[in-house]
Amino acid sequence: MESIKDKVAIVGMGCTKFGENWDLSLNDMVIEAVYEACEDAGISPGDIQAVWFGSYWSGVPAPSQPLATTLKLDYKPVTRLENMCATASDALRQAAYAVASGACDIALAVGAEKLKDSGYSGLPTDELAMGLTSTALNTFRSRMFTAPGHFAMMATSYFNRYGLSPEEGRMMLAKIMVKNHKNGTLSPKAHFRREITVEQVLNAPIIAWPLGLLDCCGVSDGAAAAILVRGELARNFRPDPVYIKALQVAVGPQEGYMNPRHDWTMVKETYRAGAAAYAEAGVKNPREEISMAEVHDCFSITEAVIYEDLQFTRRGGAREEIEAGTFELNGKLPVNMDGGLKCFGHPIGATGLRMVYELYKQIQGKAGPRQVKNPGLGLAHNLGGTPGGATVSVIIVGPK
Amino acid sequence: MNTPEKPVPPVNSWTAPYWEAARKGKLIIQKCRDCQKYIFYPRMSCPFCFSDRIEWVQSSGRGTVYTYTIVRNNAPSAFLADMPYVVAVVRLEEGVQMMTNVVGCAPEEVHCDMPVEVIFEKLTEEITLPKFKPVKK
Numbered sequence: 001m002e003s004i005k006d007k008v009a010i011v012g013m014g015c016t017k018f019g020e021n022w023d024l025s026l027n028d029m030v031i032e033a034v035y036e037a038c039e040d041a042g043i044s045p046g047d048i049q050a051v052w053f054g055s056y057w058s059g060v061p062a063p064s065q066p067l068a069t070t071l072k073l074d075y076k077p078v079t080r081l082e083n084m085c086a087t088a089s090d091a092l093r094q095a096a097y098a099v100a101s102g103a104c105d106i107a108l109a110v111g112a113e114k115l116k117d118s119g120y121s122g123l124p125t126d127e128l129a130m131g132l133t134s135t136a137l138n139t140f141r142s143r144m145f146t147a148p149g150h151f152a153m154m155a156t157s158y159f160n161r162y163g164l165s166p167e168e169g170r171m172m173l174a175k176i177m178v179k180n181h182k183n184g185t186l187s188p189k190a191h192f193r194r195e196i197t198v199e200q201v202l203n204a205p206i207i208a209w210p211l212g213l214l215d216c217c218g219v220s221d222g223a224a225a226a227i228l229v230r231g232e233l234a235r236n237f238r239p240d241p242v243y244i245k246a247l248q249v250a251v252g253p254q255e256g257y258m259n260p261r262h263d264w265t266m267v268k269e270t271y272r273a274g275a276a277a278y279a280e281a282g283v284k285n286p287r288e289e290i291s292m293a294e295v296h297d298c299f300s301i302t303e304a305v306i307y308e309d310l311q312f313t314r315r316g317g318a319r320e321e322i323e324a325g326t327f328e329l330n331g332k333l334p335v336n337m338d339g340g341l342k343c344f345g346h347p348i349g350a351t352g353l354r355m356v357y358e359l360y361k362q363i364q365g366k367a368g369p370r371q372v373k374n375p376g377l378g379l380a381h382n383l384g385g386t387p388g389g390a391t392v393s394v395i396i397v398g399p400k
Numbered sequence: 401m402n403t404p405e406k407p408v409p410p411v412n413s414w415t416a417p418y419w420e421a422a423r424k425g426k427l428i429i430q431k432c433r434d435c436q437k438y439i440f441y442p443r444m445s446c447p448f449c450f451s452d453r454i455e456w457v458q459s460s461g462r463g464t465v466y467t468y469t470i471v472r473n474n475a476p477s478a479f480l481a482d483m484p485y486v487v488a489v490v491r492l493e494e495g496v497q498m499m500t501n502v503v504g505c506a507p508e509e510v511h512c513d514m515p516v517e518v519i520f521e522k523l524t525e526e527i528t529l530p531k532f533k534p535v536k537k
């Protein structure tokens with residue numbers, strides 16, 4: 001098996017403002033993100049030879065023709081794909097493989113999602129749960145189970161494993177959310193741009209105990225896009241291309257909910273995808289070699305467990321690292337420099353490319369007040385599904 | 401507006417004995433005659449060795465809370481009237497796990513590793529749900 005390392009480079013990226021984009025259609029957002037990416041790459045949309053378009057619900061069914069029409073890509077290959085919360089990351093992965101194979105020289109990966117118009121709140125309604133999130137006819141697996149409920153059980157289990165009182169555990173989680181909101185104030189494209197305090201997190205209404213409202217990420221609209229070319233051609237486009245080092249996806253067996261061997265204090269899919277990505281990129285010691293990460297903080301506990309699953313710290317080590325400020329913007333290994341899902345919300349089909357957009361700008365030294373010093377390898381992580389049944393993507397990018 | 405109703409588990413040929421037992425106040429689980437492992441949720445064949453020599457056995461009905469959450473907010477549904485309520489993963493003495501509710505105590509009293517025992521709540525004429533309550537000391 002060959003590694004993708006340095007075979008493909010990103011030479012242009014675009015990202016809309018994430019938020020309640022009532023005045024923008026799905027295609028309006030696509031145009032904004034793609035035109036920014038083309039301008040950044042110094043190409044015109046007509047130069048794009050193939051498109052992989054990620055959307056979870058938006059435009060379904062059959063959003064590829066409207067997308068091709070919108071971008072005036074007449075008669076070119078446009079593929080829409082979906083892979084849960086890793087949808088946009090997988091669009092990047094497919095486009096990268098096409099470029100690496102030589103099937104095309106310039107490919108577009110774009111992800112977009114318009115959720116606010118749909119009334120989607122992050123909690124399944126009866127119809128959504130029955131139609132989309134249930135495990136078909138399996139009468140004994142979770143049907144009406146919400147994402148907050150699932151991740152809350154992960155938090156309860158984590159606290160119990162590591163001997164944290166509910167107060168200690170909730171305090172640990174609150175500090176992660178405070179960090180992300182602080183970073184979000186420096187992100188012009190973020191949805192939520194206000195600082196929050198530990199007290200606000202702890203006193204927010206409880207959704208699924210021990211997770212409160214401010215332990216949960218928001219729902220928003222947004223789009224992001226990347227222009228990919230073969231690695232050896234990248235410098236024809238720009239002096240500072242960002243190279244792909246690893247593209248890994250791990251899909252779990254969906255057994256965790258009732259499998260007594262399943263450990264609720266970790267997400268094995270994250271561990272597996274991370275380990276595979278490190279191997280592909282030639283990373284031996286993630287804590288020392290990864291200089292920043294954008295991770296899937298759908299809930300506060302998710303980010304805490306990601307630190308451990310991605311081997312940024314040992315099992316049970318999250319709390320002491322949070323106390324030490326390891327993952328803060330000026331810390332040893334900044335995580336969610338742009339504010340994460342917590343501040344951008346989670347337009348499902350766009351999130352992965354929004355994360356890569358931040359890494360790309362950081363690596364080029366264009367992250368403004370959020371700029372990480374001497375950025376090297378950056379990691380983007382998406383977790384689709386829940387503990388016990390997850391689809392995880394880990395992407396690593398960096399300078400040559 | 402329609403009054404939302406709670407979803408009712410669909411019953412099929414290999415789950416019917418489970419629901420029939422629950423209606424009679426018994427918690428039964430499956431056991432593989434070949435590899436001797438306990439199985440839950442109900443299957444047509446053993447998930448460990450693929451044998452179809454599966455029998456139903458009575459569970460002790462006792463177990464411990466593995467993990468749980470207290471639901472205090474939810475999207476509109478028939479469950480709103482029950483809030484706050486506890487959703488838990490209970491590990492039975494036989495070693496299998498089930499997603500269930502812990503009832504019969506204040507939600508705040510629930511904790512991981514808490515000993516619990518099964519009780520039954522009637523949902524419809526056909527369906528009775530096994531739930532769990534704390535074991536009295």
Ligand SMILES: [Zn+2]
Pocket residue numbers: 432433434435436437446447448449450451
């Ligand atoms: Zn067996």
